[in-house]
Amino acid sequence: MPCSLRNKHVIPTIDDLDKYFGIKGSKILLRIDINSPIDPKTGDILDDSRIRAHSATVRELVERGAAVVVMSHQGRPGDSDFVSLDKHARLLEKHTGLQVRFIDDVIGPAAREAIKSLQPGDILLLDNTRLVSEEIIEATPEKHAESIFVTRLAPLFNYYVNDAFATAHRSQPSIVGFPVKLPSAAGRVMEKELTALSKLYNPEERPRVFVLGGGKVHDTIRILEHLHNNGAVDRILATGLVAELFMVAKGINIGEANLRVLEAKGLLSLLPRARRLLLRGLPLETPVDFRTLVDDHVEVETIGNIKGVIKDIGPQTVKMYTEIMKEARLIVMRGPAGVIEDPRFREGSRELVRAAVESNAYVIVGGGHLNSIIAELGLAGRPNLHVSTGGGALLLFLAGEDLPGLTALAKSAEKFFPQLIG
Numbered sequence: 001m002p003c004s005l006r007n008k009h010v011i012p013t014i015d016d017l018d019k020y021f022g023i024k025g026s027k028i029l030l031r032i033d034i035n036s037p038i039d040p041k042t043g044d045i046l047d048d049s050r051i052r053a054h055s056a057t058v059r060e061l062v063e064r065g066a067a068v069v070v071m072s073h074q075g076r077p078g079d080s081d082f083v084s085l086d087k088h089a090r091l092l093e094k095h096t097g098l099q100v101r102f103i104d105d106v107i108g109p110a111a112r113e114a115i116k117s118l119q120p121g122d123i124l125l126l127d128n129t130r131l132v133s134e135e136i137i138e139a140t141p142e143k144h145a146e147s148i149f150v151t152r153l154a155p156l157f158n159y160y161v162n163d164a165f166a167t168a169h170r171s172q173p174s175i176v177g178f179p180v181k182l183p184s185a186a187g188r189v190m191e192k193e194l195t196a197l198s199k200l201y202n203p204e205e206r207p208r209v210f211v212l213g214g215g216k217v218h219d220t221i222r223i224l225e226h227l228h229n230n231g232a233v234d235r236i237l238a239t240g241l242v243a244e245l246f247m248v249a250k251g252i253n254i255g256e257a258n259l260r261v262l263e264a265k266g267l268l269s270l271l272p273r274a275r276r277l278l279l280r281g282l283p284l285e286t287p288v289d290f291r292t293l294v295d296d297h298v299e300v301e302t303i304g305n306i307k308g309v310i311k312d313i314g315p316q317t318v319k320m321y322t323e324i325m326k327e328a329r330l331i332v333m334r335g336p337a338g339v340i341e342d343p344r345f346r347e348g349s350r351e352l353v354r355a356a357v358e359s360n361a362y363v364i365v366g367g368g369h370l371n372s373i374i375a376e377l378g379l380a381g382r383p384n385l386h387v388s389t390g391g392g393a394l395l396l397f398l399a400g401e402d403l404p405g406l407t408a409l410a411k412s413a414e415k416f417f418p419q420l421i422g
């Protein structure tokens with residue numbers, strides 16, 4: 001059965017691809033999202049839940065007789081988590097239980113020769129897609145279909161499968177370019193996300209509380225604009241760098257050191273947009289206390305008197321946010337409350353996740369970093385919890401926005417799967 005996109009569009013699944021085209025003996029280009037938290041000191045992968053999730057799709061395609069070429073991005077150029085995928089390959093091997101060959105190339109001659117030589121049952125992982133500069137450009141599917149990335153790789157494949165729900169909000173070549181050229185389908189992770197979200201997201205369930213933290217503040221501001229414009233949220237509990245920016249927008253003194261952090265990350269330029277949202281009545285709460293680092297000592301500091309560098313929310317904030325979550329019918333969480341790579345600053349995120357799951361609400365948790373907290377607390381499988389592989393993509397989907405990756409698959413279906421389109 002194909003998946004349905006907001007009851008409007010049809011997206012073929014792996015079953016449809018097999019039924020109408022035949023997978024056995026084919027060569028499939030599989031886009032996954034194994035962008036994972038990376039330890040900035042050692043370069044080690046801190047959480048492999050996305051790798052685990054996509055392993056089932058890889059294995060299934062191989063079991064159906066395909067040769068599978070897997071691609072993913074990792075981090076963004078210039079950031080410490082922009083690394084090669086060699087360590088990911090070993091974990092993909094571990095979780096699929098199959099041999100995975102890795103090549104430190106994406107579209108060059110070495111990658112293309114390796115792809116050409118593949119036999120059914122082979123798995124090849126290409127290197128970080130963002131090593132190709134075109135991959136960080138946002139453009140239309142038609143434009144990306146003519147990119148060097150797509151024109152070099154597409155002729156080597158029979159089909160394209162997109163399993164990267166977490167990157168479906170990016171209009172980048174590896175996401176939207178290939179469906180123009182090849183019969184395309186959603187992978188199992190993508191299918192599961194769409195099925196779960198369409199079932200779970202009942203527009204009547206209110207109040208809806210969004211707990212938003214982490215470091216992707218540009219994305220979060222954009223998401224908040226959509227959520228607010230579409231009336232999709234009743235209350236927002238801000239944490240992480242998102243909270244710091246909104247505190248400045250509200251005129252709260254967060255201390256010199258933290259202003260410098262926001263400035264160094266180029267986030268102060270977002271202040272006008274944050275202020276505009278607040279003036280338009282965005283129902284956003286900010287923390288009242290923090291765990292901070294003062295001369296390498298962890299302190300709990302209350303607002304109005306912050307001297308250290310903010311690293312996590314404090315206990316009073318956890319209490320206040322827990323009370324608000326008790327009223328919610330749906331809680332959506334994305335982005336950690338603090339610098340969780342440091343074990344001293346995981347407590348705020350752990351407490352908030354625990355409080356959400358113990359409330360009466362249905363809870364949707366997204367984003368790589370909170371996934372690691374769910375795993376650590378052993379909460380996966382709770383009946384009131386959907387753990388999404390997506391962060392920004394999840395929130396934009398819940399805000400009612402069209403995601404380019406999904407639209408591209410639906411459009412591709414119109415072209416290549418006339419049998420499925422009523």
Ligand SMILES: Nc1ncnc2c1ncn2[C@@H]1O[C@H](COP(=O)(O)OP(=O)(O)O)[C@@H](O)[C@H]1O
Pocket residue numbers: 213214215216239240241310311312334335336337338339340341366367368369370371391392
């Ligand atoms: N107060 C803070 N100061 C600096 N960085 C923070 C703070 N709170 C959270 N972060 C950082 O945010 C990053 C995760 O954010 P993000 O990528 O948006 O989340 P996700 O991957 O879960 O979607 C982590 O690297 C974490 O260290």
Ligand SMILES: O=C(OP(=O)(O)O)[C@H](O)COP(=O)(O)O
Pocket residue numbers: 033035075076166167170216366367368389390391392393
């Ligand atoms: O981790 C991701 O996004 P998320 O942090 O919003 O979940 C995706 O891999 C997308 O990465 P990007 O935001 O660098 O395009």
